[in-house]
Amino acid sequence: MSAYYDLFEKPDIRQTGEQQPLYARFIPKGTIERKEFINRVHLFTGISRSLLEGAMAAFMDELRDCLADGWTVELGELGYFTPSLNCRREAMEKKELRAASVTLRGLNFRLGKE
Numbered sequence: 001m002s003a004y005y006d007l008f009e010k011p012d013i014r015q016t017g018e019q020q021p022l023y024a025r026f027i028p029k030g031t032i033e034r035k036e037f038i039n040r041v042h043l044f045t046g047i048s049r050s051l052l053e054g055a056m057a058a059f060m061d062e063l064r065d066c067l068a069d070g071w072t073v074e075l076g077e078l079g080y081f082t083p084s085l086n087c088r089r090e091a092m093e094k095k096e097l098r099a100a101s102v103t104l105r106g107l108n109f110r111l112g113k114e
Contacts, residue, residue, distance in 0.1 A: 006024070007024055063075075086102070101111075
């Protein structure tokens with residue numbers, strides 16, 4: 001496995017003026033699109049491209065539906081997918097916040113332990 005990275009100084013949130021420690025940020029080589037990914041799996045497994053396309057579409061549809069219904073989804077050794085939320089306005093107490101102020105921000109992914 002090889003990955004490119006660059007080192008960046010952490011932001012000085014407290015504005016102390018002191019030098020901050022460095023952290024590594026992943027630098028992607030590019031993006032492997034869906035079609036290329038399916039071709040790679042096809043070459044490795046010998047499973048037909050059309051069967052892989054259908055399976056991938058079914059996985060994505062079911063993943064989306066489960067996440068929308070509030071589930072965390074585990075995909076074996078790959079890891080866990082969980083929706084992340086955002087509040088449109090700040091609130092100090094639960095009574096001040098309404099459901100309409102809570103929106104979907106994105107998707108969190110946590111690697112499996114193995």
